[in-house]
Amino acid sequence: MAERSPFGVGEWYHCYNRGVDKRIVFENARDYNRFLLLLYLGNGSVPLHLANLKNHNIRAVLEDVLIEREEPIVEIGAYILMPNHFHLLLKEIQEGGITIFMQRIFTAFTMYFNKKYDRTGALFAGPFKSRHITDDRYLKHLISYQHLNVAELFEPRWKDGFGNLKKIEKQLVAYPYSSLLDFLGQKRPERKILGDSVFELYDSIPTLAEIIGDAHAYYIEHNDGSKARP
Numbered sequence: 001m002a003e004r005s006p007f008g009v010g011e012w013y014h015c016y017n018r019g020v021d022k023r024i025v026f027e028n029a030r031d032y033n034r035f036l037l038l039l040y041l042g043n044g045s046v047p048l049h050l051a052n053l054k055n056h057n058i059r060a061v062l063e064d065v066l067i068e069r070e071e072p073i074v075e076i077g078a079y080i081l082m083p084n085h086f087h088l089l090l091k092e093i094q095e096g097g098i099t100i101f102m103q104r105i106f107t108a109f110t111m112y113f114n115k116k117y118d119r120t121g122a123l124f125a126g127p128f129k130s131r132h133i134t135d136d137r138y139l140k141h142l143i144s145y146q147h148l149n150v151a152e153l154f155e156p157r158w159k160d161g162f163g164n165l166k167k168i169e170k171q172l173v174a175y176p177y178s179s180l181l182d183f184l185g186q187k188r189p190e191r192k193i194l195g196d197s198v199f200e201l202y203d204s205i206p207t208l209a210e211i212i213g214d215a216h217a218y219y220i221e222h223n224d225g226s227k228a229r230p
Contacts, residue, residue, distance in 0.1 A: 007092045007099065012077065012133035014142055015102065017124045018085035025084055025113065025123060032081055032177045033058045035109055039076060040193050042104040044069030045094070050108075062189035073097035075195030077139075080146045080178040082153065087146040089133075091195070102128050136201055141221070143198070144214030147180040148172070159219055169208055184208060 007013065019025040026032045037058045041048040048069060050056055061067065074097045077089035092098050110123040133139045154171045155163030172180060182191045185205040206214075 007096075007130075009092050009095055009097075012089060012091045012139055013098060014131045014133060014146075015088045015090050015098065015128050016086060016130075017126075017128040020122050020125045022084055022125075023123075025086075025109075026081055026177075027117070031113065031116075034112055035081060035086070035105070036079075036177070036190065036193065037061060038105050038108050039079065039088075041069065042101055042108065043072050043074055043076065045073060046070045047104055059189050062192050072195070074101045075197060076193055077195060077198035078143045078146050078179045078183070079193070080149050080180075082150055082177075087149060089139075089143060089146065089198070091197070098130070139198075140201055141214050141218040143183070144211045145218040147178055147183065147211060148215035150175050150178060159216070165212075169212075172208065180211070183211065 026035065037050070037056070040058075040062065041050065046069070048067065053061065053067075055061065055064075071094070073094045075091040075093055077091060078087075079089070080087045090098050090101070106124055106128070113123050114120060133142060151158050151168050151172060154168055157163065158165075158168055173184070179190070179194055181188060182194055183199075183206060
């Protein structure tokens with residue numbers, strides 16, 4: 001049975017899902033960027049539709065100062081997209097906001113994907129899953145866990161101490177489909193996808209080494225085949 005926390009305004013949640021039958025849901029850069037674009041456009045009291053925009057390029061949309069999404073319904077604290085699944089850190093701003101937001105994203109991306117690849121039916125494995133974040137310590141560990149999840153693509157056994165850490169770090173900062181670079185202080189348009197309050201958790205910008213340390217702390221604490229992993 002899918003796990004689903006009851007959502008409360010002002011509370012943080014780890015939301016995630018994977019492709020149906022563990023299928024690939026991001027085939028190429030265009031698919032990743034469409035999902036990121038939907039994260040941005042769908043987070044408003046009045047969602048913006050791609051059909052109403054002249055330019056669908058994600059950088060062009062994010063850099064367009066004339067685009068107005070009205071009031072956000074959630075705050076996106078962090079994200080990571082991987083070939084067959086994703087993780088989002090979301091805070092409910094308006095009552096019912098997370099559910100509405102996720103329904104918008106799933107519906108719009110499934111329609112895009114099915115049309116592009118000439119398929120029908122569900123794309124994701126049922127309703128999205130969520131877990132309530134109960135304290136700031138857990139929240140920071142989870143942010144690091146999400147960002148470091150992608151290291152498994154480069155070195156499947158890195159959590160067990162295998163692989164060249166310097167090489168893994170280099171690949172992590174070159175991966176464009178997560179919010180890691182925003183937490184490392186890099187200036188880029190994708191920063192507009194995120195809210196601001198999550199950064200107030202940190203006294204200073206964390207280093208990649210600190211993020212890796214936090215991720216390992218999360219793995220140790222949840223080394224029972226963590227239910228937070230899709």
